[in-house]
Amino acid sequence: MGLEHALGDSAITTTIDSAINWCRKNSVWPMPLGISCCGIEMMAFAMPRFDVSRFGAEVFRFSPRQSDLLIVAGTTTYKMATVVRKIYDQMPDPKWVIAMGACTSSGGMYRTYSVVQGIDQFLPVDVYVGGCPPRPDNLLNALMMIQDKIQRGESRSTPMTVAAERIEKQQLLQIQGINN
Amino acid sequence: MITTVVEKLQEKFSDNILSVKEFRGETTVVVKSEEIVSICMFLRDHEECQFDYCSDICGADAYTPENRFEVIYNLYSISRNHRIRLKVFVDESNLHCPSVTSVWPGAEWPERETYDMIGVIFDGNNDMRRMYMPEDFEYYPLRKDFPMMGIPDSIPLPRK
Numbered sequence: 294m295g296l297e298h299a300l301g302d303s304a305i306t307t308t309i310d311s312a313i314n315w316c317r318k319n320s321v322w323p324m325p326l327g328i329s330c331c332g333i334e335m336m337a338f339a340m341p342r343f344d345v346s347r348f349g350a351e352v353f354r355f356s357p358r359q360s361d362l363l364i365v366a367g368t369t370t371y372k373m374a375t376v377v378r379k380i381y382d383q384m385p386d387p388k389w390v391i392a393m394g395a396c397t398s399s400g401g402m403y404r405t406y407s408v409v410q411g412i413d414q415f416l417p418v419d420v421y422v423g424g425c426p427p428r429p430d431n432l433l434n435a436l437m438m439i440q441d442k443i444q445r446g447e448s449r450s451t452p453m454t455v456a457a458e459r460i461e462k463q464q465l466l467q468i469q470g471i472n473n
Numbered sequence: 474m475i476t477t478v479v480e481k482l483q484e485k486f487s488d489n490i491l492s493v494k495e496f497r498g499e500t501t502v503v504v505k506s507e508e509i510v511s512i513c514m515f516l517r518d519h520e521e522c523q524f525d526y527c528s529d530i531c532g533a534d535a536y537t538p539e540n541r542f543e544v545i546y547n548l549y550s551i552s553r554n555h556r557i558r559l560k561v562f563v564d565e566s567n568l569h570c571p572s573v574t575s576v577w578p579g580a581e582w583p584e585r586e587t588y589d590m591i592g593v594i595f596d597g598n599n600d601m602r603r604m605y606m607p608e609d610f611e612y613y614p615l616r617k618d619f620p621m622m623g624i625p626d627s628i629p630l631p632r633k
Contacts, residue, residue, distance in 0.1 A: 379631075405621065407614070
């Protein structure tokens, strides 16, 4: 019947997934978590000079319930970790996480008892951004990497979508083909 | 100036002053902890002292068998523009020290911080809660025997 007949069973699902992912990646709503100095660079990233709205992510939501990208921008202490996790848990699926800056990614220069040595100890992180603090360009780059991940249907937090699973299966088959 | 302050102090509290040191223009007076409140009251109210501003209170850990901890009071007089530093020893076996919140109400938070970091208990401070560390934390991070990276699992992280 029509297009479905012409394309077979599988093509339609892939296309819809891809279309949804295309919509998603161009309307990412970040949840800003500017816990320290990285927050200032994150604000610059939202302002006209660097202009995150070029990537469709200008709608900073201060409610986790309306966001799909968590930007953890700053030193995360053990006391704050519970709060970060709570905010993350309140975000609806699918969701992505950027660990912005050295402190967030690895504890940075705070090698002490009070700072979590990398938020990946309690959160699944999609993209790490280096720098202390990173330049806004660097964060834009991270956003673009998140966009690529969204297009591929990948997220560390959410189980992979059907399309992504299929892509992975295809890649696996290719690799097996090469090996054989 | 500050020499007159020290003279007045020695006149009034000669039995309770353990030592007076001057280093690079900074005067440090070591006093007995039992008399710290009356000494602070005297320094605040005396005409030639007028230490109306308690700039900071902090603790130190010397890690010695006796007089292990010290509490350090940095005082400043806004009206006279001079400074003095008071020190009090606190032994590990008796971690109590009188609170100076009755002299300067603003001393409450610095005392809480000292309690949080060193573990000195200030009698008379009505709000002896943890300041930075979680309320159920059992250790005092600025003590010399506290490991730099903390005690593993002493502060629980959320599950992944």
